[in-house]
Amino acid sequence: MNVTRPIYAVGDIHGHPDKLDRALDLVAADGGADAPMVFLGDFTDRGPDSRGVLDRLVAGRDAGRDWRFVLGNHDRMFLRFVTRGEVRDSRIxxxxxxxxxxxxxxxxxxxxxxxxxxxxxxxxxxxxxxxxxxxxxxxxxxxxxxxxxxxxxxxxHVDFIESLPLYIEDDDVLWVHAGLRPGVPLAEQDEDDLLWIRDGFLEHDASFGPLVVHGHTWLDAPTHFGNRIDLDGGAAFGNPLVPAVYDGRDWFTLSDAGRTPLTAP
Structure with missing residues (x-):
């Protein structure tokens, strides 16, 4: 996909509406208030105001903004508690x-x-x-x-989480929360892997076909690994929520200083 209009994305928000607001301001300054965005899940848990995060996301969707979302493992745990009273997940x-x-x-x-x-x-x-x-x-x-x-x-909020897909395909980019199992066709991927995987995915250094853009595994900053980009920059643990932008075939992160290239080593 040769992107003709930049696509913006953020990783795990984890209950921090203030960090989300700052990220949205950075996106608006770079691409306008109606810029297309992908949100990579884990909107809830750990931070002080998960309700405020979901309020903003639902309001943006309902206002017709070009926002797309995927489900995160923490969002599914929240949903399962509210709808089933469950507190355990076998992947923990x-x-x-x-x-x-x-x-x-x-x-x-x-x-x-x-x-x-x-x-x-x-x-x-x-x-x-x-x-x-x-x-x-x-x-x-x-x-x-x-x-x-x-x-x-x-x-x-319940309906919103229930509506979220496990991944989004954009030709040469696959947006997903955690990752995927190498060698398994996308249609046959296990839901738990898409939401939880680390082992078997993070160390895989060959191409996945599309570039996999994910969150879930937090780092000090968004990082490009060549075959995947990890956008979980640790907003749950004191770091800012850093947006990324895919423009043409190039990737950047955004800050108050503008764009910084996000390139593979």
């Missing part, structure tokens, strides 16, 4: 659940729920979910949170 080898502070589900719930009577086992209230989590029960408290989430998380 540590056994930690979504409500463990390392996964950040408690921070997401804190941005949505009003439960003044909730009491954490530590003796705190709902605000302790962000720092202490609720990884090992009690089951009754987890069920209380799931029931409150079903009632208080807006249906527009």
């Amino acid at each position: 080898e540590s056994g930690k659940g979504w409500l463990h502070p390392a996964l950040g589900g408690g921070a997401t719930l804190l941005s949505y729920l009003d439960l003044p009577g909730f009491r954490h086992p530590s003796g705190g209230g709902l605000d302790t979910l962000a720092t202490e989590g609720l990884d090992d029960g009690p089951d009754a408290l987890v069920a209380e949170l799931a029931e409150a989430a079903r009632a208080q998380v807006p249906s527009a």
Whole structure:
């Protein structure tokens, strides 16, 4: 695909609407407010305001902006908690659940729920979910949170996450959250791999056919590896959310200083 109009993209936002707003400002300054964008998933968890992030994304979509989105593993965990009350995912080898502070589900719930009577086992209230989590029960408290989430998380947010595809194909670019299993046809890829894969993907140095543009594995900054580009620059861990732009056949990152080439080593 010889892009005639630049396409902008951002990696994992993880509940930081302020960082999203800054990234959108950078995109608007470079390509205009109606610039086409791809969002690579993990809109929720860890940060202080997942609700605010989803509010902005849903509003942009509903306003007709040329925005496309793919599903992230954290978005699926959030959805499964709200719709099923599930806190475990088989791909988490540590056994930690979504409500463990390392996964950040408690921070997401804190941005949505009003439960003044909730009491954490530590003796705190709902605000302790962000720092202490609720990884090992009690089951009754987890069920209380799931029931409150079903009632208080807006249906527009649930519907939005349920609508997200696992990947987007743009001829010579494949946009996906985590990556894909080398040697497996795209139509036969496992959903869990598309959302979670690292081993077998990150060390693969041959061509995937299209250039794979993904997030999920955080680095200090977006990085071009030749056969793939990782756009998760660690916004969940204190770094800014850095947009990238695909213009013609060239890639750049954006900052207040403008464009910086994003090239393979």
